[in-house]
Amino acid sequence: MQMKKNTVITGIGIVSPIGIGRDAFWENLFLGKCGIKQITLFDTKDLNVKSGGEISDFNPHKILNEKTLMDLDRATLLLLCAAKYCLEDADFSVNEDNSTRTAVSVGTTFGSIFSISRFNRESFTEGPRYVNPSIFPSTVGNSAASRIAIKFKIKGFNSTISTGMCAALDALDYARDAIELDRAEQVLVGCVEDLSIQAFLGFYKLKYLSGVKNNTPLLSCPFDKRRDGIVFSEGATVFLLQTNGSASNAHVYGKILGIGSCFDPAKFYRYSPKGEGMKEAMRLALKDAGLEPKDIDCVFANANSTKDADAIESRAIREVFGKKAEDVLVTAIKSMVGETVSNSGGIALAAALAAIDKQMIPPTINYLQKDTNCDLNYVINNPKKNKVSRVLVNCFGPNGTNTSVIVGK
Numbered sequence: 001m002q003m004k005k006n007t008v009i010t011g012i013g014i015v016s017p018i019g020i021g022r023d024a025f026w027e028n029l030f031l032g033k034c035g036i037k038q039i040t041l042f043d044t045k046d047l048n049v050k051s052g053g054e055i056s057d058f059n060p061h062k063i064l065n066e067k068t069l070m071d072l073d074r075a076t077l078l079l080l081c082a083a084k085y086c087l088e089d090a091d092f093s094v095n096e097d098n099s100t101r102t103a104v105s106v107g108t109t110f111g112s113i114f115s116i117s118r119f120n121r122e123s124f125t126e127g128p129r130y131v132n133p134s135i136f137p138s139t140v141g142n143s144a145a146s147r148i149a150i151k152f153k154i155k156g157f158n159s160t161i162s163t164g165m166c167a168a169l170d171a172l173d174y175a176r177d178a179i180e181l182d183r184a185e186q187v188l189v190g191c192v193e194d195l196s197i198q199a200f201l202g203f204y205k206l207k208y209l210s211g212v213k214n215n216t217p218l219l220s221c222p223f224d225k226r227r228d229g230i231v232f233s234e235g236a237t238v239f240l241l242q243t244n245g246s247a248s249n250a251h252v253y254g255k256i257l258g259i260g261s262c263f264d265p266a267k268f269y270r271y272s273p274k275g276e277g278m279k280e281a282m283r284l285a286l287k288d289a290g291l292e293p294k295d296i297d298c299v300f301a302n303a304n305s306t307k308d309a310d311a312i313e314s315r316a317i318r319e320v321f322g323k324k325a326e327d328v329l330v331t332a333i334k335s336m337v338g339e340t341v342s343n344s345g346g347i348a349l350a351a352a353l354a355a356i357d358k359q360m361i362p363p364t365i366n367y368l369q370k371d372t373n374c375d376l377n378y379v380i381n382n383p384k385k386n387k388v389s390r391v392l393v394n395c396f397g398p399n400g401t402n403t404s405v406i407v408g409k
Helices: 022-031 060-064 074-090 113-126 133-139 143-152 164-180 197-205 276-289 307-326 341-358
Strands: 007-016 102-107 158-161 186-193 235-243 254-261 298-300 329-331 390-396 402-408
Touching: 007 022, 007 074, 007 164, 007 341, 022 341, 060 074, 074 143, 074 186, 074 235, 102 143, 102 164, 102 341, 113 197, 143 158, 143 186, 158 164, 164 186, 164 235, 164 254, 164 341, 164 390, 164 402, 186 341, 235 341, 254 276, 254 341, 276 307, 276 390, 276 402, 298 341, 307 390, 341 390, 341 402
Parallel strands: 102 158, 102 186, 298 329, 298 390
Antiparallel strands: 007 235, 007 254, 186 235, 254 402, 390 402
16 A cells, blocks of 8 residues: 655645734734624625625735736635745745646635626626626636636646535645645645625525524624524635655645545535534544544634534534543634635634644634533633644535544644
8 A cells, every 4th residue: 555645734825804914814813803894895785794704904916016906806816815925935936847746726616706797797788799808717617726827837737626615625635635646746725715795695695694684793603502694704725735855844834634525415505414424524534644533632613603503513523522522622713704615624724733833722702602502622712722733624514515634743
């Protein structure tokens, strides 16, 4: 049997509601800063929900050092900026010697929805012969990933994965496999969603958003009895994955130890009530890593403040961890950053690497009222100093997708 390569993370780039750049994100993460605010990107005056995880003070012209970015949509700009931060953080330059051995793997689901809507609007109003042709490339699902390759002259494979909540970790899985199979020496793994009115209204009309049902105050409070839905958000995260050999002179944030995925469909866009897929994904990740539940120091939960999902995940963790469930620390950063959908696994992984680096676990904020259906050892309201060597990151979607990743020192 072929020995696995050591696939490590040597760069982190992030654009989030609580900080732009790794250092700002990590600092505000441990301060328990809330990134939810009044939405300014589109008009919400006729809606019950007027807030979300909008990224303020985002200036892509300054970050990318370019004057003209008119043909790029917000999702692409978020991802390009995160990619630039990641390459700078890793001190890695793409050149003629390594460009064909460098690749891109991106997770995004709604990334093109704004451009598609804009293209269709012009087509309906002006006629298809008069649509601005510069809009069309951004309507394609793999547009953002392709722009990374164009911008940084990357010539290896270029893939886009659209699996909703699990897209980031699935893109990571694809990238790790590519490195294991020697299809690339390094891969930029990214994920992105933007706060577009089209995606926002989709969740709003399905009544998935906090505050939309009973006109109650909008709040992201995972595991808390008051939780009543997600807070829609945006963000982009990019990692540089390398083998230990190619990363010999780089700072290593962590190693990918194990990944597990399981598709467990129930009713369309409803979490499977028994959480069998959640449990199987965690078990497969542990098996892939050659670890047992007692070896995990912390779980970064998927918990997005929905009534059913948080309770199902809590039960799933308890069943997988058994007696260890009383001790393992659990946290949910969506209390701070909201639900960033395809970016959620990436931003949670960046937070998990911060926990390993700082030996401290960020808090689940906004926790006030205990729910008997959520009875684990949560890190609530304040960060917790603790030994952190191995972390399990969960992503679960209501469409049946379930992916778990284990990272370690």
